[in-house]
Amino acid sequence: MYYILMKDELDAFTTNESEILEYYHLHGRFGKLRLRLKFLRTWILHFLAYSSPDSNFSIKMQRSRGVKIGKNCHLSPYVLIDLVYPQLVKIDNNVTIGSNTMIFAHVNPTANLFLKKIYPRHVKSVHIKSGAVLFPGCIITAGVTIGENALVGAGSVVSEDVPDYCVVVGNPARVVKKTEH
Numbered sequence: 001m002y003y004i005l006m007k008d009e010l011d012a013f014t015t016n017e018s019e020i021l022e023y024y025h026l027h028g029r030f031g032k033l034r035l036r037l038k039f040l041r042t043w044i045l046h047f048l049a050y051s052s053p054d055s056n057f058s059i060k061m062q063r064s065r066g067v068k069i070g071k072n073c074h075l076s077p078y079v080l081i082d083l084v085y086p087q088l089v090k091i092d093n094n095v096t097i098g099s100n101t102m103i104f105a106h107v108n109p110t111a112n113l114f115l116k117k118i119y120p121r122h123v124k125s126v127h128i129k130s131g132a133v134l135f136p137g138c139i140i141t142a143g144v145t146i147g148e149n150a151l152v153g154a155g156s157v158v159s160e161d162v163p164d165y166c167v168v169v170g171n172p173a174r175v176v177k178k179t180e181h
Contacts (some may be wrong), residue, residue, distance in 0.1 A: 006059070012113050019108075019121050020084065025143055042066075046083060067091065070130070082106060088125040095128050098136035098154070103128075107142050129164070149179065 017035070019026070026034050042065045047103040055075035058075040066087035073091060076099040081089050087103035091097075109115040124143030131149035132138070139157045147151060150162045153169030153176075162168050167177040 012111050012116065015113065015116065016108065016110050016121075023085075023123065039143070042083060042086060046081070046086075050080065051077055060121070062086070070095065073097075074135070076101075078102075082126075085123060089128075090125065091128045092130040092132075092148075094131045096133045097128075098134055098138070100136050101134050101138045101140070103140040105142050132162075150180075151181065 006080050006084055017032070020050075021031050024035065024038070026032075036040075042093050045061045049058040049065075049084035052058045052061070055074045055076070058077070058079070059069050059073060062075065062081055063069055065081070067110045068083050068087075070091060072094045074096045078096060078099045079097050080102045082103060082105040085105040089103055097103075103126055104111055106127050107119070107124060109119055122142055127144065127145040128134070129146060129148040129150070131145045132149075133150070134146070134152045135154040137155040138145065138152045140152075141157070141159045144158050145161045145174070146158065147162045147164035147166060151166050151167040152158060152162065152173065153162040153167065155171070156169050156173040157171040158168065158173040163174070163175065164179075165179045166175045167179065168174060
């Protein structure tokens with residue numbers, strides 16, 4: 001039984017690695033090495049940004065990872081932006097993101113080959129439009145657009161687009177108010 005579990009885990013790891021290598025067009029003899037170096041770099045930059053109390057420093061580190069971030073934004077400490085596909089996250093001007101917020105540009109049941117067949121890797125960009133505010137503890141999933149001047153309540157799980165000038169709360173997040181503009 002132990003051998004079977006180990007074999008499945010190795011197959012899941014190999015499958016995931018192959019998917020990511022293909023996405024980044026890393027082939028040949030040094031593809032895996034280049035991928036690992038890329039992830040090491042992005043992890044170090046993320047680590048520096050993640051625990052920094054200086055929003056400008058965090059933004060600079062996230063931009064170095066490939067995250068597109070506009071002007072006059074504020075990132076609180078402990079913001080996690082996708083570690084595998086940071087370049088798929090776009091944050092427009094004047095956006096505020098609260099502590100312990102997580103933004104994912106992919107979904108992938110990595111260790112379970114059975115579920116991977118039913119729910120394959122899903123990679124889609126995330127766009128947070130100008131003026132949006134994400135209160136602490138939000139989770140933003142792949143493929144979501146947060147509308148202009150929208151508010152996402154603390155602890156909300158956003159799995160669908162948020163319209164402009166709306167307040168969303170809950171799990172799953174739902175519109176509770178439209179703001180006047």
